[in-house]
Amino acid sequence: MSIEDQDRTGRNTDGEVDPKLLEILVCPLTKTRLTYNAEANELVSQAAQLAFPIKNGVPIMTVDAARRLDDTKSRRLSS
Template identity: 65%
Template sequence: MDEKLAKVDPKLLDLLVCPLGKSRLVYNRETNELISEAAKLAYPIRDGIPIMLVSEARRLED
């Protein structure tokens, strides 16, 4: 894993929700993304900052 990848603070995960469906997010350490299972979107984390824009999210495969 890249040393630049930052861990996500669990307190932050308690506060953040998917902007599309308002569902909880799960941190994926392997891809360094926040996953919304309900919306089937993966939000990237860049330089330790979650990018919570639907336009920047990656669609998840079914």
């Protein structure tokens, strides 16, 4: 991916989060890998059962800002 394919928020110009950003970011609680939920525009920690919002292209990586996943939604995200 070239620099022209990214905006300054680390998102691809097609609207997806840059995979390189996902390689760097981890859950602040569990230090485990996050997955990107494009439909909800969130970074999801299955280990902590939390979803961190992305606002204006910036992941908000605080537990206070995170949404707790319910069992139904977390099963859907992991499949």
